[in-house]
Amino acid sequence: MQQPILKVENLTKVFTRKGQPDFAAVDHISFDLMPGECLGLIGESGSGKTTAVNMITRLLDPTEGKIFLDGDDITGISGRELRKVYAKMQMVFQTPTDSFDPRCTLGDGIGESLRNNGWGRSSTNMEVARLLEQCGLSADFASRYPYQVSGGQCQRAAIARALAIKPKLLICDEATSALDVTIQKEIIALLNNLRWNHGGKLTILFICHDIALVQQFCDRVLVMYKGKIVEQGRPDDVIRNPQNDYTKRLIESIL
Amino acid sequence: MSEPTVRVQKIKKNTVKTRLIIFGTLALLLLIGSIFSEHLTPYDPYVQDLSNAKAAPSAAHLFGTDRYGRDMLSRVIVGSRASIYSTLLLVAIITVIGTVIGVFCGWHGKWIDTVLMRISDMFLAFPGLVFALAVAGVLGGGLQNAIIALAAISWPKYARIARSQTLSQKETPYLKAAKLSGSGTWKIIFKHILPNIMGPILVTSMLDIGTMMMELAGLSFLGLGAKPPIAEWGSMMSDTRSLITTVPWVTFAPGLAIFVSVMIFNLLGDTIRDYADPRSRGR
Ligand SMILES: Nc1ncnc2c1ncn2[C@@H]1O[C@H](COP(=O)(O)OP(=O)(O)O)[C@@H](O)[C@H]1O
Numbered sequence A: 001m002q003q004p005i006l007k008v009e010n011l012t013k014v015f016t017r018k019g020q021p022d023f024a025a026v027d028h029i030s031f032d033l034m035p036g037e038c039l040g041l042i043g044e045s046g047s048g049k050t051t052a053v054n055m056i057t058r059l060l061d062p063t064e065g066k067i068f069l070d071g072d073d074i075t076g077i078s079g080r081e082l083r084k085v086y087a088k089m090q091m092v093f094q095t096p097t098d099s100f101d102p103r104c105t106l107g108d109g110i111g112e113s114l115r116n117n118g119w120g121r122s123s124t125n126m127e128v129a130r131l132l133e134q135c136g137l138s139a140d141f142a143s144r145y146p147y148q149v150s151g152g153q154c155q156r157a158a159i160a161r162a163l164a165i166k167p168k169l170l171i172c173d174e175a176t177s178a179l180d181v182t183i184q185k186e187i188i189a190l191l192n193n194l195r196w197n198h199g200g201k202l203t204i205l206f207i208c209h210d211i212a213l214v215q216q217f218c219d220r221v222l223v224m225y226k227g228k229i230v231e232q233g234r235p236d237d238v239i240r241n242p243q244n245d246y247t248k249r250l251i252e253s254i255l
Numbered sequence B: 001m002s003e004p005t006v007r008v009q010k011i012k013k014n015t016v017k018t019r020l021i022i023f024g025t026l027a028l029l030l031l032i033g034s035i036f037s038e039h040l041t042p043y044d045p046y047v048q049d050l051s052n053a054k055a056a057p058s059a060a061h062l063f064g065t066d067r068y069g070r071d072m073l074s075r076v077i078v079g080s081r082a083s084i085y086s087t088l089l090l091v092a093i094i095t096v097i098g099t100v101i102g103v104f105c106g107w108h109g110k111w112i113d114t115v116l117m118r119i120s121d122m123f124l125a126f127p128g129l130v131f132a133l134a135v136a137g138v139l140g141g142g143l144q145n146a147i148i149a150l151a152a153i154s155w156p157k158y159a160r161i162a163r164s165q166t167l168s169q170k171e172t173p174y175l176k177a178a179k180l181s182g183s184g185t186w187k188i189i190f191k192h193i194l195p196n197i198m199g200p201i202l203v204t205s206m207l208d209i210g211t212m213m214m215e216l217a218g219l220s221f222l223g224l225g226a227k228p229p230i231a232e233w234g235s236m237m238s239d240t241r242s243l244i245t246t247v248p249w250v251t252f253a254p255g256l257a258i259f260v261s262v263m264i265f266n267l268l269g270d271t272i273r274d275y276a277d278p279r280s281r282g283r
């Protein structure tokens, strides 16, 4: 039995705000993600998907629960140890343009993880050019600023940035939601391509609220509703034979 | 339909740029003038000529002479160094201290943030100049102590701005991406946060130059800043205030200098604020 790349146990986030009752945005979710697998996470807006991945990437501290990456407990780590973990796990954000510093070039952003891991300037520049071409952009995009490129081009650059350090796990938080349908298709094609040309090792956690996209892209799907995982299984099975009321409504609303 | 808006924006952008050039040049001239002030004076500002005391403005002495017969124009020119340099030093000090404290609070959060922000609240709640008077009174007079006193009451404004800007930067996706790239705290602060928050902070500094010049002059006027015979505009006005009814020019000359410089720096600050606003600049 292989060990999962990512194992999440009882992950919970409770937001406490003054004058309002405590609110569990993510409520005791547990799942495993096997090497090479592409796992979809769907659910309506506000169901806690982003909160969940922010905890997995340790950008947000969980209220309760544990996260294991590659067998190591990463729930409580910080500083240097956490930075080491980011060489194994990367994320693509929902808003491509906002995910690059407006005062740095795309090349700076893509090469940042390499520079932080001891790469020299010229080898970083060459690798950035290679990554840009791999993601379907020409090498001269490295000197552009985020507001000088379109959303789709920026998302390609963001994928290049996420892949720069050769992570084992790639998390896409609605990476296509902010794009037009045609651009969306191109990005999915790019991800598909990278998935198989990454030595067959790239594991993807694909967050989305479009069940059709998940059906064509993912091996397995988790359905999230109000912070809980209400259903999971192969996308085809979940769509044909939903067990949970919420999933039924979700599928009906699309068909 | 969209053409007129485009034209309006262009005109606006151009006037902002022209204003920037005009006021930038004036401020620069003022600065350069104050550096070389000793060489620009028509007379020696410290030489007394009692036979020509209290002379009214004339072709020879544009601003007249004071009660010791010293040329007022020369004294005002030399005074620019103390007035302008101490003001710039003061503004630089409060900008740096306020920004450091604000970024630290915003980034670190937790109890340190609470403690420092309550302290800054205290400073903000106190009538500033009264507090500066007290500090300058305790420390004794002198330009240096006046700067310390004003710095002590003026940093909280910058700390507040830097803190709120840092907090909003912390929420941006690109800062999360920088963390995921394995950048440490210092790199994130210097490469990503500071460049993105410097705009509003610098605009505030520019707008504060005028205010701080007035407050320094005010302290000097009250005898808590520059001490005679150093020519400083505030203390020059103070020294001569008893003569205002008989020889008004000795008070008006430094007053006019303060007025003009404060105006220039305020207008430059306004212009930089307009220029930094992306709506008036476009991409
Ligand atoms: N920092 C926060 N403080 C309080 N509530 C939050 C915070 N972040 C998210 N939430 C709430 O948590 C819920 C889940 O949000 P999110 O994880 O962004 O959902 P999704 O990504 O599935 O659209 C939402 O109701 C949101 O309002």
Ligand SMILES: [Mg+2]
Binding pocket: A049, A050, A051, A174
């Ligand atoms: Mg989301």
